[in-house]
Amino acid sequence: MKIITAVRGFKDILPGETEKWRFVEGKAREIFTAFGFREIVLPILEKTELFKRSIGETTDIVEKEMYTFTDRGDESLTMRPEATASIMRAYLEHTLYASDTLVKLYTIGPMFRRERPQKGRFRQFNQLNAELLGSKDPRVDAEVILMLIHFLRGVGVTDAQLEINSLGCPACRPAFREVIHTFLAGKNKGLCEDCQRRLSSNPLRVFDCKIEGCREIVASAPLLIDFLCEECRDHFNEVQSSLRNFGVPFAVNARMVRGLDYYTKTAFEVTTGALGAQNAIAGGGRYDGLVQDLGGPESPGIGFAVGLERLIAVAPIPDEDVIRRPDLFIAALGPEAQDYAFVLCNRLRMAGALVETDYGARSLKSQMKRSDKLRCRYTLILGERELQEKNALLRDMKDSSQQPVGLDDAENILLNILGR
RNA sequence: GUGGGUGUAGCUCAAGUGGUUAGAGUGUCGGGUUGUGGCCCCGAAGGUUGAGGGUUCAAGUCCCUCCACUCACCCCA
Numbered sequence: 001m002k003i004i005t006a007v008r009g010f011k012d013i014l015p016g017e018t019e020k021w022r023f024v025e026g027k028a029r030e031i032f033t034a035f036g037f038r039e040i041v042l043p044i045l046e047k048t049e050l051f052k053r054s055i056g057e058t059t060d061i062v063e064k065e066m067y068t069f070t071d072r073g074d075e076s077l078t079m080r081p082e083a084t085a086s087i088m089r090a091y092l093e094h095t096l097y098a099s100d101t102l103v104k105l106y107t108i109g110p111m112f113r114r115e116r117p118q119k120g121r122f123r124q125f126n127q128l129n130a131e132l133l134g135s136k137d138p139r140v141d142a143e144v145i146l147m148l149i150h151f152l153r154g155v156g157v158t159d160a161q162l163e164i165n166s167l168g169c170p171a172c173r174p175a176f177r178e179v180i181h182t183f184l185a186g187k188n189k190g191l192c193e194d195c196q197r198r199l200s201s202n203p204l205r206v207f208d209c210k211i212e213g214c215r216e217i218v219a220s221a222p223l224l225i226d227f228l229c230e231e232c233r234d235h236f237n238e239v240q241s242s243l244r245n246f247g248v249p250f251a252v253n254a255r256m257v258r259g260l261d262y263y264t265k266t267a268f269e270v271t272t273g274a275l276g277a278q279n280a281i282a283g284g285g286r287y288d289g290l291v292q293d294l295g296g297p298e299s300p301g302i303g304f305a306v307g308l309e310r311l312i313a314v315a316p317i318p319d320e321d322v323i324r325r326p327d328l329f330i331a332a333l334g335p336e337a338q339d340y341a342f343v344l345c346n347r348l349r350m351a352g353a354l355v356e357t358d359y360g361a362r363s364l365k366s367q368m369k370r371s372d373k374l375r376c377r378y379t380l381i382l383g384e385r386e387l388q389e390k391n392a393l394l395r396d397m398k399d400s401s402q403q404p405v406g407l408d409d410a411e412n413i414l415l416n417i418l419g420r
Numbered sequence: 421g422u423g424g425g426u427g428u429a430g431c432u433c434a435a436g437u438g439g440u441u442a443g444a445g446u447g448u449c450g451g452g453u454u455g456u457g458g459c460c461c462c463g464a465a466g467g468u469u470g471a472g473g474g475u476u477c478a479a480g481u482c483c484c485u486c487c488a489c490u491c492a493c494c495c496c497a
Contacts, residue, residue, distance in 0.1 A: 008488080060495050064421080082497085111497080116421080119491065127497060259496055269497095280497055307497030331457090366449085368457030381456070395456080402456090 009114075009123025011309075019322040020312050021126075025108055027154045028128050028306075035147045037104040037130055042086040044110065048076040053294060054085040056261030065113040079112040082260070083129040084287070084303055091133060092296040106130040108308075120278030120310045128311075131303030136288060138235045141266045142242030144302050148282055149248050151306075152270065155315045160281065163253040164243075164268040165225070166236040170289065172229035179222055180206075187217050207255040223254040235265055262287040266302065274314045281314065282306040327418045329371035330357040333364055333383035340407075341382055347411050353418050371397070378417070380405065 006012060013021060029039070048068050055062050067079040080086055087105055090096070096103050107129050114123055132144055145162070152160055168176060184206060207218055228236065243250055250268075258267050267285035275281070284304025291299035328348065332341035338361065345357045356374055358367045364381070371379045381393040392410065394417070395402040405413050 005488080065495080113496080115495065116493095117490085118493095121496075125497070277492065278496075283497060305497055310497060363450085364456065365451095366457095370457095372457060379457080393456080397457090400457095 007123070009117040011122055011124070016319070016323065017312070019319075020315075020317045021308070023317055023322045024155050024308065024312060024315065025128075028106070028108070028151055031147065031151045031154055032106045032130060035104070035143070037106045037132075037147075040087065040090060040105045040107050042080075042083065042090060042107055042109065044079055044112075045077050046080055046086055046089065048078040050085050050089055050294075051078055051081060054088065054260075054262055054290060055082065059259055059261055061113060061259065065115055067112045067114055081113045082111055083107055083109070083127055083305065084131060084260075084262075084290075087129065087131050087303075088291055088294055088296075088301075091299070092291065092294060097134065097297060097299055101134045103133040104131075105133075118278060119276045120307070120313065122309060126308040128306040128308055129303060131301055133291070133299050133301040136235075136286075136300035138238035138266075139242045141235075141239045141286060141302050142246060142248070144284070144304065145243065145250075145268055146246050146248055148270065148284075148304050148306070152282070152311075155311065156317060157272070157281070157311065157315050160270045160272045162248065162250040162268065162270050163256055164239070164250050164266065165253050165256040166228055166232055166265055167258065167263050167267050167285065168224055168228050168232050169264045172227060172232055173224070176222075176224050176227040179227060180224075183221055184217070207257055218255065225252070225254050232265055239266055258283070258285060262290040262293070264288045268304070272314050275310055278310065280307070281310045324354055326354045326356045326374050326376040327378065328353060328355045328414065329367070329374065329376035329379045330355065331364060331367035331371065331379055331381050332357060333381075335361070336387055337382045337384065340387065344410060344414075348414060348418075351411070351415055353415065380414070 048066070051066065052062055057063075061081050066081050068076060069078075071077050087107065091103065091105075109126065110124050111127050112124050115121060117123060130144065130147065132140060145164075149160075149162060152158075167173065207221070225233075225236065240250075240252070253269075256267060256269055263285040265286040265288065268283065269280050270282040271279045272281055273279065282304055284302070286300070286302040288300040290301065291297065330341040330345050332338040338359065341357050342359075345355045348355045356371070356376060358370060364383075368379065375397075377397055379395045379397065381395065386392045387407070390407045391404040392407060393402050394405045394414075405417075
């Protein structure tokens with residue numbers, strides 16, 4: 001019979017990997033907490049309308065990547081493709097803005113997008129999101145970015161590149177769209193097919209094209225940051241000076257755009273060379289109009305998302321740092337010793353020690369081999385002779401030395417040796 | 421959605437232009453040696469060669485279809 005496999009693009013995270021995930025999540029909680037962020041846990045399923053309104057009807061995510069279905073009550077539901085929309089929904093639904101003007105939230109969990117799987121891209125993937133609502137101070141932008149960089153360093157990622165840009169606001173962006181559209185329309189023959197299409201749908205996207213011909217044209221194109229309104233320009237400058245004050249290295253990439261419509265002003269991306277084409281491990285930006293678009297009060301916000309699969313793929317986390325080695329292996333020979341081992345093993349576990357044993361009545365050789373493989377610190381050898389003499393041999397795996405342990409108070413002696 | 425690459429044991433890979441019973445290393449299990457594990461030696465289990473069809477006396481090998489994985493486009497974290 002053929003076994004059932006996981007759905008395409010959906011991955012199991014196996015022991016050996018899970019420890020790294022817990023390590024990264026722990027680091028995030030520790031650092032985000034220090035910056036005053038509180039955790040929020042959100043549902044995976046939302047009304048489809050939420051994503052259409054926030055991400056944008058004509059974005060790729062909404063147009064062709066969402067897992068959308070009609071449930072038994074004839075309601076259109078969608079498995080969230082990102083977290084910001086849900087956070088905004090909860091923010092409004094529970095009027096979180098009423099209790100404090102500044103709301104800082106983070107969340108960790110799976111997102112779903114039906115794309116073709118590829119290196120660093122899955123249909124279910126996990127994101128770490130942080131959002132700060134209620135301030136449009138540019139120093140807040142820098143602070144959020146600082147927190148992100150600090151976190152990445154905390155998990156060992158030090159060679160990542162931070163790029164920032166300003167996407168303008170409803171005051172200056174439409175005018176620039178006209179400028180760029182006019183500019184490109186005159187040279188549209190040199191553009192690739194995709195970019196010809198983008199010309200009408202979203203001209204700003206042409207800046208992001210990797211095709212040589214398009215890049216050449218774009219190289220001489222006017223840039224949005226040269227057309228920013230005064231407010232946006234000042235904001236962007238202050239974000240940059242704040243980042244410099246913090247000593248956060250960055251580069252301005254005037255061609256960076258984002259795939260979600262709600263971004264305004266500051267946008268940023270963290271990339272690494274080790275991931276192939278999917279080189280962004282984190283991205284985010286400001287979204288000053290989003291809450292209002294969803295029917296709420298004026299609440300400027302900024303946030304980012306970290307792709308955890310990608311981060312864990314590049315973060316240098318050695319196994320030794322995160323996987324707990326067993327303290328002790330009890331090798332028992334014969335039924336009586338096994339009975340004894342069963343009791344001792346579990347008593348030690350209840351006292352907090354990580355203890356392994358073998359139940360198969362197998363040879364000492366086999367049991368020692370397993371002890372080695374599990375990299376147990378100590379091995380306790382317990383045979384009939386030892387039972388009669390009321391002791392057992394405790395072998396230190398590091399230096400091969402061994403010492404007898406009295407059986408009458410083996411539990412205490414062992415806990416003492418194991419440092420528990 | 422569009423291309424390219426790859427599918428043989430749990431894992432990494434072999435099997436000249438089709439040709440006996442599809443092999444090896446590693447891992448697993450058992451045994452020998454060892455002062456009681458590591459090193460070494462012996463043995464065993466483990467395969468519908470991704471699936472289905474076709475060509476042929478004969479298919480892991482050639483052809484077709486499908487599937488999966490993978491990389492890239494696209495998009496994004």
